[in-house]
Amino acid sequence: MPRALPELTRKQVQRAWKTTAQSKREIALQFEVSEATVKRLTQGMAKDGVAAQQSVVAAVIANGAEVQIDGLSINQHLSTTILALAAELPNVPAKSK
Numbered sequence: 166m167p168r169a170l171p172e173l174t175r176k177q178v179q180r181a182w183k184t185t186a187q188s189k190r191e192i193a194l195q196f197e198v199s200e201a202t203v204k205r206l207t208q209g210m211a212k213d214g215v216a217a218q219q220s221v222v223a224a225v226i227a228n229g230a231e232v233q234i235d236g237l238s239i240n241q242h243l244s245t246t247i248l249a250l251a252a253e254l255p256n257v258p259a260k261s262k
Contacts, residue, residue, distance in 0.1 A: 183210055
């Protein structure tokens with residue numbers, strides 16, 4: 166007989182799916198459940214906007230497609246974003262680092 170999944174784990178799986186760029190397989194491994202369980206728990210759930218964008222960007226990079234965002238190649242966009250974040254790091258409170 167299958168073991169009952171604790172409600173906390175159910176919610177954590179759903180939160181991970183909704184708010185991260187992790188695949189269902191990665192979430193299944195993280196929470197030590199089957200991929201079918203993750204699929205069942207997340208059926209019909211959409212990812213948050215940022216997580217969905219991260220998933221698309223990750224898939225594009227993995228497939229080697231040429232994509233532009235605001236007129237920049239994906240690599241230029243990532244480099245610009247990373248440099249901007251690094252420049253702001255000294256201004257961030259220590260707790261946030």
